[in-house]
Amino acid sequence: MPPKKSTHIRRKEIVQAALQVIGEKGVQGLTITEIAGRAGMSDANIYRHFKGKQEILGALADFIGEAVMAKAAAIATGTEATLKKLNLIFRSHISLIAANPGLPRFIFSEEIHLGDPHLAKTIAGNMTGYIETLNNLIGAGIKSGEIRSLSPRETAITLLGMIQFTALRWSISRGDFSLDAEAERLWSNFLRLIQADSSATIPPTNTREPV
Amino acid sequence: MPPKKSTHIRRKEIVQAALQVIGEKGVQGLTITEIAGRAGMSDANIYRHFKGKQEILGALADFIGEAVMAKAAAIATGTEATLKKLNLIFRSHISLIAANPGLPRFIFSEEIHLGDPHLAKTIAGNMTGYIETLNNLIGAGIKSGEIRSLSPRETAITLLGMIQFTALRWSISRGDFSLDAEAERLWSNFLRLIQADSSATIPPTNTREPV
DNA sequence: TTATAATGTGAACGAGCATTCACATAGAGG
């Protein structure tokens, strides 16, 4: 009775359905029945397209890694000023989370990290790559004088931590504050934290930094 | 055959066992059987001391809130310099996590936040209180001139995000890096981020900050 | 000592969930 679709279509639908389910019911609420219902098919049909739940998680991890990393890497290779690039990455990350609330939950969920070790490696690798991208960007910003003399890696981790913590607080509170507004406040403050002192807040005297 | 203990003893043992189990097997691995085994009793006996699993989670949340908040609040009311206090809170938080790897997992676990709404409120309240404590501390530091002119609340969130993100990365990687060493690097960089410019890193000339 | 309550346990129950199976049926290629 129901129409049929090819496997590569179904796989995408299933992965998207899974991401939506996580956004609403959490990773613990991610059951085959729930995914199937969301994707508009029977439980059994899931197994026509995936070997099992673990494989769905794997595909989801790949999709997320692709989405987050690809975007950041693309921005990083642009021609804008470093701080502008950082801001773009930050905003795009926040937007992605706002559109997919399941994202931060999934990335830090135990189902992944304690389940399939191979999957854990994938995510950990993506995370390291992301840190590395920010690391390089911040390093460049320091060299160009846009950013103060700091440890690029630790500053990158601080930025990512800010994003993740906020995303989790937002997810926990079921969205009882505006993610965008909070992100804006945090970014504004982060700028003050890292910016070179040419625009220092208090002192009238202005010491030029050596390049 | 086995010796008997009073309920208030058993409750503590059960809560500690639960925290240990989470540290080893994650929140998803937190089963009644696992808790009972760790606490050295039968599954059924758990129910002599707790109404159910949810109540155990509630008691655990209370314990953690107590441990983290009380420590931070105590340090905050001390007589040391603000930056010293911040450092103490930071270190004590990291130590607590190192000793109880289950802590960050539990605080951000879905079992709490999507399970019992009352429990979620408790945790969210503790988190807000913690942010508030840091907020006030940083505000004082700004006033005293130890800390640059920043948004105290956003800076507090940045610091907490740094801690949580690192704790989760550490937990995820099953401790394949030294939490203490990483924390030390992050703190050192954080100091450079927030400190008033009197001790600027590069310039030889030293401009005195007005109080 | 003895009665009573608190503490302890193995076994069983029932619900939820991932997965499999036997059986349809749509669509593509001949």
Next chain:
DNA sequence: CCTCTATGTGAATGCTCGTTCACATTATAA
């Protein structure tokens, strides 16, 4: 039109886990 394969489904299976129950046994207090 006919066949064969990919896609789709309801029902059944087996497992895990939270919880309950009937039945000890220890501690306590009178």
